[in-house]
Amino acid sequence: MRHKDASVIVVGAGPAGLVLAAELRLAGVDVIVVERLRERTGESRGLGFTARTMEIFDQRGLLPRFGEVETSNLGHFGGIPVDFGVLEGAHQAAKTIPQSVTESVLEQWAGELGADIRRGHEMIALRDGDDGVEIDVRGPDGELTLSAEYLVGCDGGRSTVRKAAGFDFPGTAATMEMYLADLRGVELEPRMIGETVPGGMVMVGPLPGGITRIIVCERGTPPQRRTEPPAFQEVADAWKRLTGIDISHAEPVWVSAFGDATRQVTEYRRGRVFLAGDAAHIHLPAGGQGMNTSIQDSVNLGWKLGAVVRGTAPESLLDTYHGERHPVGQRLLMNTRAQGLLFLSGEEMQPLRDVIAELIRYEEVGRHLAAMVSGLEIRYDVGTGSHPLLGRRMPRLELTANGRDTSSAELLHRGRGVLLDLEDNATLRRRASGWTDRVDVVTATPRNVTPASGLQGTAAVLVRPDGHVAWAAPGSHHDLPSALERWFGPAR
Structure with a gap:
C-alpha cells in the first residue's frame, strides 16, 4: 500500500466524527477527517446532552465552552414524565443547546488539537488491506486517494463507509414518516412529546432566540424515500389536519422528515474499518439519545485506537470496542422502540400508558428508566470483583x-x-x-x-x-x- 497520509481517517464531521478526531489527537495520533459538506448545515436535530454526555464533556474540560448551560431533571419515557433527580450524584441533563452549537464547539476543539478537517471531500470508494486502508475521495480539486492504518465511518444513517465495507445492517424498515420543523413568527402552546391527538401525535417546545420547535406525526402516513427535506407546506398541512391550527404563515428555519426505522450493524469492526454513531445504529429519536450515544461510541473507541496506533497496546484491545458498545446499541434500539409504541400509537395504547405512568411513581422504576435513557446504567466487563464501581464511570470526586x-x-x-x-x-x-x-x-x-x-x-x-x-x-x-x-x- 502507498505511503500513509494519516494514521486514522475519519469519514464524517458530525458530533461522533469530531469527538473521535479530538480523542485521537489527545492520544497523539494524526487524523484526517473527510466531510462531504462544505460547511455545517446549521440544522439541530439534537437538543442538549444527557447526563452521561455532560460527564464526558466535563472530563475533557469542555463544559465552559458552551457558556451558560440550562439544566433540568425533567425527562420522559415514551412521553410519560420521569424525574431524573432520583439519580443521585449525577449531572443534570443540559437542555436547549442546539446540535449546531455542539458541532461548532467540537469542531473548534478538534481543530485546536491538530485534527486535519477537510470539508467538501466525499468518500466514493474504499479498499481494506492487510496493512492499511485506502479511500478514493472527490474534492474541490478533483479526485484523490488517501491511505491510513485505520478508517472509521462516522457518516450517519446512510453511511457510505458501512455500505462500501460490506457491514450487515439488519433491522426493521420505517413504517411511518414524521416531520420536525423549527419556526419563527408563530406562537403555539407548549405540548409535551407524546401528546396524542385524534389521528396522530404533536409536540411544541420553545427554543432560544424566539424559535419554536414542532414535531408532527400523522398516523397512516407512509414513509417516503426523500433526497431533500419536505416542503414546509407539507408540515403545515399535517399540523392543521391534526390540530386545526394554521401555521402556514410561520417562517421555517429548517424542516426535516424522519421515520421509525430501527437497525444495527452486526459488528462494529471489520478488519481495519470501524463504525461509530448513526453509521452503526439508527432508531426513532426518543429521549434525545442518538447524538449522545454516538459521542459515547467515539469516546470508547478513541483512546483504544490511539493506544494501538502508538504501539503501546495490542490490537486485541480494539475488539473490546464492539464488545462494550454493541450491547449499548442494542439497549438503545430496544428502549426507543418501546417508547415509540407508547407515544406514537393510538388510543388502544392508553391502558398501557396508564400502567407505566403508575409504575414510574415507584422510585426504583423511575430510577431504572432514567438510568436507561441517560446512559448511566452502562457497566462494561472489566473483570470480576465486588467493588460497586467496576466497569462503571468514575463519579466526579x-x-x-x-x-x-x-x-x-x-x-x-x-x-x-x-x-x-x-x-x-x-x-x-x-x-x-x-x-x-x-x-x-x-x-x-x-x-x-x-x-x-x-x-x-x-x-x-x-x-x-x-x-x-x-x-x-x-x-x-x-x-x-x-x-x-x-x-x-x-x-x-
Whole structure:
C-alpha cells in the first residue's frame, strides 16, 4: 500500500466524527477527517446532552465552552414524565443547546488539537488491506486517494463507509414518516412529546432566540424515500389536519422528515474499518439519545485506537470496542422502540400508558428508566470483583492533590489513564511505575465521598481514559499490574 497520509481517517464531521478526531489527537495520533459538506448545515436535530454526555464533556474540560448551560431533571419515557433527580450524584441533563452549537464547539476543539478537517471531500470508494486502508475521495480539486492504518465511518444513517465495507445492517424498515420543523413568527402552546391527538401525535417546545420547535406525526402516513427535506407546506398541512391550527404563515428555519426505522450493524469492526454513531445504529429519536450515544461510541473507541496506533497496546484491545458498545446499541434500539409504541400509537395504547405512568411513581422504576435513557446504567466487563464501581464511570470526586484542589474529572482532561492513590501507598505507586508513560499516578485526598458515590472504603482506583473504572482496591479479583497490562499494554 502507498505511503500513509494519516494514521486514522475519519469519514464524517458530525458530533461522533469530531469527538473521535479530538480523542485521537489527545492520544497523539494524526487524523484526517473527510466531510462531504462544505460547511455545517446549521440544522439541530439534537437538543442538549444527557447526563452521561455532560460527564464526558466535563472530563475533557469542555463544559465552559458552551457558556451558560440550562439544566433540568425533567425527562420522559415514551412521553410519560420521569424525574431524573432520583439519580443521585449525577449531572443534570443540559437542555436547549442546539446540535449546531455542539458541532461548532467540537469542531473548534478538534481543530485546536491538530485534527486535519477537510470539508467538501466525499468518500466514493474504499479498499481494506492487510496493512492499511485506502479511500478514493472527490474534492474541490478533483479526485484523490488517501491511505491510513485505520478508517472509521462516522457518516450517519446512510453511511457510505458501512455500505462500501460490506457491514450487515439488519433491522426493521420505517413504517411511518414524521416531520420536525423549527419556526419563527408563530406562537403555539407548549405540548409535551407524546401528546396524542385524534389521528396522530404533536409536540411544541420553545427554543432560544424566539424559535419554536414542532414535531408532527400523522398516523397512516407512509414513509417516503426523500433526497431533500419536505416542503414546509407539507408540515403545515399535517399540523392543521391534526390540530386545526394554521401555521402556514410561520417562517421555517429548517424542516426535516424522519421515520421509525430501527437497525444495527452486526459488528462494529471489520478488519481495519470501524463504525461509530448513526453509521452503526439508527432508531426513532426518543429521549434525545442518538447524538449522545454516538459521542459515547467515539469516546470508547478513541483512546483504544490511539493506544494501538502508538504501539503501546495490542490490537486485541480494539475488539473490546464492539464488545462494550454493541450491547449499548442494542439497549438503545430496544428502549426507543418501546417508547415509540407508547407515544406514537393510538388510543388502544392508553391502558398501557396508564400502567407505566403508575409504575414510574415507584422510585426504583423511575430510577431504572432514567438510568436507561441517560446512559448511566452502562457497566462494561472489566473483570470480576465486588467493588460497586467496576466497569462503571468514575463519579466526579473532589480531591486535594499536591497541595491544590482538583477533581477526578479534571485529572482526565488530557485523555490519559489515571491511577488514584487515596491512601498514600508507596507500594502501589511502585507497582504502577512501568506504565507512567500512559497512566498518571496521583496521590490525593478525597473531599466528598458519600454513600451514593460507591467510593467509601476505597484505597485506590484505576480509571481508563474514557472515565470507566478498570480496577479498584479493595474489591478487584485481579491485581493492579494485570489490570494495567490489560487496558494499557505491557509495562515499558
